[in-house]
Amino acid sequence: MVICIDEVSEIPIYKQIRNQIVLGISDGKLQPGEQLPTVRALAEEIGINSMTVNKAYALLKQEGYIVTDRRNGARIRNEFDQGKYLSQTSLDNLQQIISEANIRGFSKEEFFQLCEKYF
Incomplete structure (x- = not known):
């Protein structure tokens, strides 16, 4: 590893x-x-x-x-x-990523497209 x-x-x-x-x-x-x-x-x-x-x-x-x-x-x-839940660490990270995307001008649709690419 x-x-x-x-x-x-x-x-x-x-x-x-x-x-x-x-x-x-x-x-x-x-x-x-x-x-x-x-x-x-x-x-x-x-x-x-x-x-x-x-x-x-x-x-x-x-x-x-x-x-x-x-x-x-x-x-x-x-x-x-x-069970469909995320750890608090993951939720905190997700909030940070969404905030950065929002500040950088991503629309919701653009953000979801980016999420789709990595999912």
């Missing part, structure tokens, strides 16, 4: 890790049941503090994307709750 950290980004590193894992699940690069690197291994691979990776994994677990246990470590959840 390759995680790329943007050290000049305003997005905290733990959220960058979280976002890249969610994207990997969404686009099929990470499969249900797939083992994730240990906290220590991922921290060493990226060159960051292990507490940062631990915080990302804790958030992913809280949001229901991964399961963890002491024996098997962290894995992508086998099944996801199909």
Whole structure:
């Protein structure tokens, strides 16, 4: 698994890790049941503090994307709750994106076309 950290980004590193894992699940690069690197291994691979990776994994677990246990470590959840809701983090991000699009002059139709492209 390759995680790329943007050290000049305003997005905290733990959220960058979280976002890249969610994207990997969404686009099929990470499969249900797939083992994730240990906290220590991922921290060493990226060159960051292990507490940062631990915080990302804790958030992913809280949001229901991964399961963890002491024996098997962290894995992508086998099944996801199909309830149609988004995490508060995602709702906050969506509000930010919509605000930026509005400021930049996107019409609702243009914004929805852009959403359609990425959905």
